[in-house]
Amino acid sequence: MRPDLATPAQHHHGSHRHLAVGLEPAVPGRVDALVVPTVRHPRWLAHAGALAGALGCPVVTLHSGRWSVLPTAGTVMPAGTRYLAIEIGDVEHLNLPRFETTRLLEGTLFQRRTDLAPKRNLGLLLARLMGWRRIMFLDDDIEVTRPEEIRRAASLLDLFDAVGMRIGGFPDNSVVCHAHREAGGRQDTFVGGGALAVETRRDPSFFPNIYNEDWFYLLDDKALRRPALAGEVRQRPYNPYDRPSRARDQELGDVLAEGIYWLLDEDRPKDWQAAADADHWREFLGKRRAFIEDVLARVRGGALKPGADRRAMEESLKGALGRLLRIEPEFCVAYVKAWAKDRDTWRRHLAGARKGLHDPRQAVRWLTRSGAKSLEYSCRL
Numbered sequence: 001m002r003p004d005l006a007t008p009a010q011h012h013h014g015s016h017r018h019l020a021v022g023l024e025p026a027v028p029g030r031v032d033a034l035v036v037p038t039v040r041h042p043r044w045l046a047h048a049g050a051l052a053g054a055l056g057c058p059v060v061t062l063h064s065g066r067w068s069v070l071p072t073a074g075t076v077m078p079a080g081t082r083y084l085a086i087e088i089g090d091v092e093h094l095n096l097p098r099f100e101t102t103r104l105l106e107g108t109l110f111q112r113r114t115d116l117a118p119k120r121n122l123g124l125l126l127a128r129l130m131g132w133r134r135i136m137f138l139d140d141d142i143e144v145t146r147p148e149e150i151r152r153a154a155s156l157l158d159l160f161d162a163v164g165m166r167i168g169g170f171p172d173n174s175v176v177c178h179a180h181r182e183a184g185g186r187q188d189t190f191v192g193g194g195a196l197a198v199e200t201r202r203d204p205s206f207f208p209n210i211y212n213e214d215w216f217y218l219l220d221d222k223a224l225r226r227p228a229l230a231g232e233v234r235q236r237p238y239n240p241y242d243r244p245s246r247a248r249d250q251e252l253g254d255v256l257a258e259g260i261y262w263l264l265d266e267d268r269p270k271d272w273q274a275a276a277d278a279d280h281w282r283e284f285l286g287k288r289r290a291f292i293e294d295v296l297a298r299v300r301g302g303a304l305k306p307g308a309d310r311r312a313m314e315e316s317l318k319g320a321l322g323r324l325l326r327i328e329p330e331f332c333v334a335y336v337k338a339w340a341k342d343r344d345t346w347r348r349h350l351a352g353a354r355k356g357l358h359d360p361r362q363a364v365r366w367l368t369r370s371g372a373k374s375l376e377y378s379c380r381l
Contacts, residue, residue, distance in 0.1 A: 011287040011294070012180070015188035016261050020164065020229045028148060029155025031057045031197070032132035035123035037116055038140040039065035042072040048138055049077040054147040058082035058381055060126060062119040064089070074378050084360050084379040086367070091118045093372035095125065097345045100338035101208040109326055110252045117209040120193060120217075122367060124207075124350070127200040129363040131356040133157075139194040141236040143169070149231035150197070157199040160228040162218055164191030169234035174211070174254045175247035176292060176320050178240045179313050182305045183298035191218060195233045206346040208339055211253025215261065216339060222271040224264050241312035244319035251323040256335060259284040276336050281329035292321045 036048045038061055045061055052059035059077075063070050063085060073085035088094070096118060105111045120137060127135050134157050136150055144150060153163045171181065172189045181187035193207070193214030203225065207213040218225050240246065262284060263272045296317045304310060357363045360379050367375055
C-alpha cells in the first residue's frame with residue numbers, strides 16, 4: 001500500500017488523485033452541450049445559462065422537486081442563450097433500462113430516493129439522440145469563473161472518455177470524509193459528476209442510482225477508464241451535517257466506491273471485479289468501521305476547525321456507522337455483479353436509440369417509455 005494514501009491506522013485512503021491524469025491543455029476544445037440536473041429554484045440556473053452563452057452551446061436543465069419550477073427556467077436565461085428545460089416527473093416513465101442495481105436496493109434500507117443518476121443517464125441518452133459527442137455535466141451549485149476552463153477540459157476528450165475539473169471552494173466529499181478532514185485527517189477530492197466532461201459514444205457507461213454514481217461511471221469492466229483532470233471550478237458551500245440521514249444514505253455508495261478504488265489504488269488486480277470478492281469486502285468493511293470509529297473519536301475528543309458543530313458531526317457519523325453495520329460482504333458482491341449486467345444493458349439500450357434527431361421535440365418524445373405521457377419542456381434552440 002502507498003503510505004501517503006493511508007491514515008496511521010491504514011484503514012482509509014485519503015486520496016485517489018493519482019488515478020487521474022492531471023493536464024492543462026493550451027488548445028481549447030468544443031462543447032456540444034451543458035447538462036444541468038437541478039432541484040433548486042431556477043435562479044440557480046442563471047450562471048449555467050450565461051456560461052452556455054459564452055461557450056456557444058445549448059444548456060439542458062433537468063428539473064424535479066417543488067422548487068425547480070419549469071415555466072420559470074427560461075426567464076433566467078440570458079438573451080440569445082439556447083436552452084432546453086425538461087420536467088422529469090416520475091422516473092419510472094423515463095425511457096431508461098430497469099437496472100438490476102436499482103432493483104437490488106428496492107424495499108431495503110439502502111434504496112436511493114433521489115433522481116440525480118436517472119437525470120445524468122437521461123442526459124447521456126439525449127446526447128445520443130441529438131448527436132452531441134461532447135457534453136459537460138455541471139451541477140447547479142457549481143461556479144465556473146472562466147469559460148475557457150470548460151473548453152480546455154473538453155479538448156482532452158480526444159484522448160480520454162471523461163475529464164473532471166478540480167473542485168475548489170467547498171470540498172466535494174461525503175459526510176464522513178468531511179468530518180475526517182475537519183477532525184485533522186488528510187482528505188483529498190477526486191473526479192466527480194459535479195463538473196465532468198464526457199465523450200458520449202466511445203465505450204459508453206452509465207450512472208447507477210447510488211451515492212458516488214460518478215465513480216462507478218468511470219469504471220471499466222476490468223479496470224478504471226483512466227480520467228483526466230483539467231481546470232478548476234468552485235462548489236458553493238453547504239452544511240453536510242444538516243441531517244444524519246444524509247450520512248446514512250451515502251454509506252452504501254461510499255463503501256462500494258471506496259472499496260473498489262482501494263483495489264485500484266494498490267494496483268493489485270488486473271481485473272478489479274474478480275478481486276472484489278466476499279473476502280475483500282469482509283476485510284474492507286472492517287477497515288471502514290475502524291475508520292469511522294476513529295473519526296468519531298477524534299470529533300468527540302479532539303480539536304476541530306473553527307465553527308464546526310461537534311454534536312451535528314457526531315450524530316452524522318453515528319448514522320453512517322449504524323448503516324455500515326447493516327452491510328454484508330455478500331451484498332457488496334451481488335451489487336458488483338448487478339452493475340456489470342447493467343453496463344451491458346446500457347450499451348444495448350444506447351445502441352437501439354434513434355440517432356441524430358436534431359429536433360428537440362422529437363428527442364424529448366424519445367425520453368419516455370412507450371405509452372407514457374411525453375415530458376413537459378420548454379426550449380429555445
